[in-house]
Amino acid sequence: MDSFPVFYRTKTMRILLLIIWFTLKVHYVQGEPGILKTKYFDTNIKDFATKEYCIGYSSFETPLPKLAKEPEFRxxxxxxxxxxxxxxxxxxxxxxxxxxxxxxxxxxxxKGLVAQKAGANGTIVVTDSAVIAPSMNESVKIPVVLLTAEDHRDIIRKAGDNKLVQGVLYNPEVPEIDWNLLVIWLMAVGTIAIGGYWCGVTAYRQAKLQRKRERATAVQASGIQQSTCNSDSSEEEDVTEEEEESVTITPVIVLIWVCMIFAVLLLLFFFYDYVVYVVITLYCIGACNGMHQCLAPIGRKIIPWKQRLPPNKVPFLSTRPTIVSVILALGSIAFVACWFVYRHEDFAWILLDTLGICFCISILRLIRLKNFKTCFLLLGLLFIYDIFFVFITPLFTKDGKSVMVEVATGGDGAKEQIPVLLVVPRLSHSAFSVCNMYSMLGFGDILVPGLLVGYCHTFDFKVQSRKIYFISSCIAYGVGLVITFVALALMQTGQPALLYLVPCTVLTVLMIAAIRGEVAHLWHGQVKSDHHVL
Incomplete structure (x- = not known):
């Protein structure tokens, strides 16, 4: 399988990218958003029209009404x-x-006291920075809200020459469960299912080819000639390249990973405005490769043309990849460039999620865990890591905010956001949807359990279990994600998803192994030679 770019194919580069992807977990954007609903006379339709804008306000001192009633327009x-x-x-x-x-x-x-004394019903502070909740106290009885300068200019344009615009401030009831969670659930479960399945199949093909090589070597040593068909040669070429790309994770690498993940998260927390651009650059590289890796098998099926580039000395092309592979690579680069240019637009989440799914699937195919012992160590350490940085760090930060939440959301006033997550906007009408606030699921909450799912599928081949471990682990992940969403709805705050995902997946796999009497085989990743096909 041709890979692009070559720089990403180094194991050091992969591990660096994975450390960053594992850093972030699931969170909702925090804040106190509200809505400014305006009413103006639209000369195009010769009638009154309305438009809503995002505002930030302090809900504790000056709560806003839940409905925008006609008599309350000012x-x-x-x-x-x-x-x-x-x-x-x-x-x-x-x-x-x-x-x-x-x-x-x-x-x-x-400002609020001056406006209140003059008899105003509310104060709208126009700002060039991000919309946040202003600090207020009980002496101000009227709402004081923040509005972006861009939205203010839009209101002035719509007012036209007559300058007649009315408005009302309100904050509608937020549904406890939004349908966008179903979209995230489908994307996450689908990603680990496809990635885990691909991981197991690739491992099986590698083991099968390895046995063929061993038999061929034994035959050659005995002096007997053996013909090789073209299909076997083609399979060997593809699997050899997959084997060269794969990274096997050992307990030592897990320990190094976790230490580096701690360091990366702290760097993002203290130097976010600088490190975020490094992360975006690395994400673009990984996303290009991930999309190419996912499209390559499809491209080979649709266009079974194996013509390669002529000999050349062009960087990245000197290995003479197939023409189809080059076309797919250029398409992947164009897709990533499109996301980069339009990453601040409302529709950019579709591009981001497409790239994220492709990247996660490619990683789950490439990364192999040696045995369940390694799985248990990785998931256990990141389980503790997740809880610590979500629930414990607020006790040490001066503003009482979680380090994980601050990094995932960028904090107040951040111009860029870490792109290594799946995001879906709110589908029900609320201040969150008007303010373009998204529900998020970090790549770490997909990749970490996904590595376990990939190992389970590999183990299924070893014990010929008809994919019982793979299917069970996928179902357990889906259930764990549902529990995470329920916890979000009940607690109304960001949750460490691994708090629910790790017990669901690990305990389910161990229970299946105990019922089948295969706990020892599962733990060590080894099965007696008369019982396995890998």
């Missing part, structure tokens, strides 16, 4: 010529309005 007064840090000379204009002002240098409390 005139939107544009006073972005002032920061309202002191009472303006024409303060009477503010009475009964939602007044939009600049951020300025004074506190939000100061």
């Amino acid at each position: 005139p939107l007064l544009d006073r972005t010529d002032t920061d309202l840090c002191k009472t303006p000379s024409n303060a009477a204009q503010l009475k009964g309005t939602l007044v939009a002002v600049l951020r300025g240098n004074c506190t939000f409390v100061n």
Whole structure:
């Protein structure tokens, strides 16, 4: 199987990428979003139209109503010529309005008190930075919210020459369970099922080819000639390249991994604005290769053309890959470039998830765990890692925030977000959907249990169990993910997914092995020679 680019094929590069992918887990974007619903006269349709904008506010001091009722609409007064840090000379204009002002240098409390004294119904602070919840206190009785400068300009454009815009601030009820969780569940379970299945099949083919080589060597040593058909030669070529790409994980590598994962997460926490661009660069490299790895088998089936490039000295092409492989590689690069250019657009999550699924599947095919002992060590250590950085680190940080949550979401005011996760926008109407806030599942929550699923499928071939370990581990992962989502709904805060995924998958596999009397074989990854085909 031709791989592209060559740089990614080195084991050191793969391990570095995996350390970053394992760093992040599942979380929801944190914050206190609300909605500014505007009503204006649209000259195109000759009637009133509405549009909603994302705002940030403090829900503790000034909670917003759940519904945007018609009588509660108020005139939107544009006073972005002032920061309202002191009472303006024409303060009477503010009475009964939602007044939009600049951020300025004074506190939000100061702006709120000035507007409240003038009789305003609310203060909209226009900011060039990210929309966050402003710090308030009980002395301010009217809502003080943040609105982006871009949204404010859009409101002014829609107001037109008459400058007549009305608005209402509200925050609708958020459903406990959103349908986007079903989308994430299907993507995650499908990814580990495909990746784990591919891992087991590849391992089986490698072992089968290895036995053929051993028999051929024995025959050659005895002096008997043996013909080799073209199909065997083709299979040997493909499996040899897969074998060269694969990485077998040992307990020593697991320990090194976990230590480096700790270091990478802390680097992201303290130097996020710089390290995030390194992660994005590495992600683009890994995503290119992942998509190419997934498309290559499909491409060979659709276009069974094995013509290779002529001899050349062009970097990455000197190994003479097939023309089909080069075309697929260029298509993968174009897809990643498209995501990079449009990564801040509303539709970019579709591109990101497509690349993420391809990448995870390719990794699950490439990475092999030697035995269940290694699986248990890896999942156990990352189980502790996940709990520590989600639940324990808030006790040590000065603002009481989880290190994992801060890294996964980028924190307040972050311009870029770590791309190594699956994201799906809210499908039900709420402030989260208006503010383009996504539900997230980190690659680590797919790859870590997925490695166990891949080992289970490999073990199925060894004991000829009709895929009972593979199917059971996939079902256990799906159940564990459902439990994670239920915990999210009940606790309304980010959850360490491995807290639920690890017990579900590990205990299920061990229970199956105990029933079949294969715990020792499963643990060591070895079966008696008269009982296996691998």
